[in-house]
Amino acid sequence: MKTFITILLIAVSSTFFGQEYNLKQGYLAEGYDVVSYFSNRAEKGDKEFTTTHNAVKFKFSSKKNLDTFKSAPNKYIPAYGGYCAYALGTKGKRVAINPETFEIRDGKLYLFYNSWGINTFKMWQEEGAEQLKAKADKNWIKIKKEK
Structure with missing residues (x-):
């Protein structure tokens, strides 16, 4: 089963290689509104409330959340450029996410792949989030150096 998951994750990620951010x-x-995650909600952003930070576009569900982001943008940017935290931790690969599958851990936003019966957030929890996070941190540094 893990081999199938690995193959699927690599296939899904193939269009995203070479990008520092999952766009x-x-x-x-x-x-999705990256500020809303910190209220434990995954809310779609509205084109009326957008901004660009470090050449990356963001949408927000309200002017309040847009202003909150502008006051401290780095606090709200997802870990690993918005790619799946589990895939970074297990295989060091950039994989797409389901924006409604997330975790706030130690004040940081982590996003996960969740489709076709595979929920990597559950796997992240079951296999040891702290160890996977440590591996993902190291793998992300390697990926950014390769860029």
Whole structure:
């Protein structure tokens, strides 16, 4: 089963290699409001409330969240450029995410792949989030150096 998951994750990620940020739909977090995650909600952003930070576009569900982001943007940017934290921890690969599958851990936003019966957030928890996070941190540094 793990081999199948690995193959599927690599296949899904193939279109995203070479990008420091996961910009599916043209926005980080697929256009979901990165501030809302910190209230334990995954909310779609609105084109009325957008901004660009470090050449990356973001959408927000409200002007309040847009202003909150602008006051401290680095606090809200997802770990690993918005790619799947589990895939970074297990294989060191950039994989797409489901923007409604997330975790706030130690004040940082982590996003996960969740589709076709595979929920990498559950796997992240079951296999040891702290160890996977440590591996993902190291793998992300390697990926950014290769760029």
